[in-house]
Amino acid sequence: MTEIACQVRGLTKTYGTGQAVVRALDDVTLDLLAGEFTAVMGPSGSGKSTLMHCLAALDTATSGQVLVGEQDLTTLDDKALTRLRRDEIGFVFQSFNLVPTLSAEENILLPLAIAGRKPDREWYDAVVDTVGIGDRLRHKPSELSGGQQQRVAVARALVSRPRIVFADEPTGNLDSRSGAEVLDLLRRSADQGQTIVMVTHDPVAASYTDRVVFLADGQVVSELREPTREQVLEVMAGMAG
Numbered sequence: 001m002t003e004i005a006c007q008v009r010g011l012t013k014t015y016g017t018g019q020a021v022v023r024a025l026d027d028v029t030l031d032l033l034a035g036e037f038t039a040v041m042g043p044s045g046s047g048k049s050t051l052m053h054c055l056a057a058l059d060t061a062t063s064g065q066v067l068v069g070e071q072d073l074t075t076l077d078d079k080a081l082t083r084l085r086r087d088e089i090g091f092v093f094q095s096f097n098l099v100p101t102l103s104a105e106e107n108i109l110l111p112l113a114i115a116g117r118k119p120d121r122e123w124y125d126a127v128v129d130t131v132g133i134g135d136r137l138r139h140k141p142s143e144l145s146g147g148q149q150q151r152v153a154v155a156r157a158l159v160s161r162p163r164i165v166f167a168d169e170p171t172g173n174l175d176s177r178s179g180a181e182v183l184d185l186l187r188r189s190a191d192q193g194q195t196i197v198m199v200t201h202d203p204v205a206a207s208y209t210d211r212v213v214f215l216a217d218g219q220v221v222s223e224l225r226e227p228t229r230e231q232v233l234e235v236m237a238g239m240a241g
Contacts, residue, residue: 003034005164005195011064013050024050026218037190039206040199042215048199056089056166057081086115090157090165094172096149098141105137108156127155130185147178154182167198171205183208203232
């Protein structure tokens with residue numbers, strides 16, 4: 001039996017009331033397996049980011065359940081959610097979200113520092129080496145290119161070895177070479193047992209994953225296993241048609 005890292009049951013998220021109500025998520029049920037790299041894709045407004053934010057405890061659902069490991073996010077108070085986000089979840093934002101006054105190294109180690117934990121030096125070195133920023137660790141974010149900042153953000157998400165890493169368009173602001181390096185790092189992390197869930201528009205990025213889940217109008221409409229770029233393009237073309 002493969003361990004389930006995250007269970008989603010009947011997840012619904014609505015905005016507004018009455019006639020103006022918008023269903024961003026509409027009764028989504030989904031299992032995300034431990035050690036698997038999953039992409040979430042779909043047209044603009046399909047609910048991709050809303051789903052990710054609900055799973056990562058950055059937003060609360062209107063109804064339904066989200067379980068990360070054994071913990072039901074919908075029953076936790078603010079303090080418990082903060083602890084869960086700190087200890088169990090890594091997040092890579094599209095806009096980097098680095099602390100401008102800290103060096104790259106301090107940004108990477110920040111989640112561990114907040115949790116009062118020492119880094120696993122061997123893993124830290126491996127992460128830094130893989131994202132290719134070893135020579136920029138003393139630089140502040142303003143002294144780094146966009147690609148370098150995103151690699152710092154990915155390293156920060158991975159260094160504490162959380163139960164799940166969520167990545168929201170992690171290659172969206174990168175050139176193709178930097179993007180490939182980041183995707184390769186995420187792929188290798190999944191091969192070592194890290195669970196990764198990535199929202200992306202990019203069929204090439206999706207082809208690095210084990211599984212693609214397609215959303216439309218807040219619902220899961222299709223999925224692919226061991227996807228190729230061509231298969232992803234085909235499904236997306238069918239959805240657009």
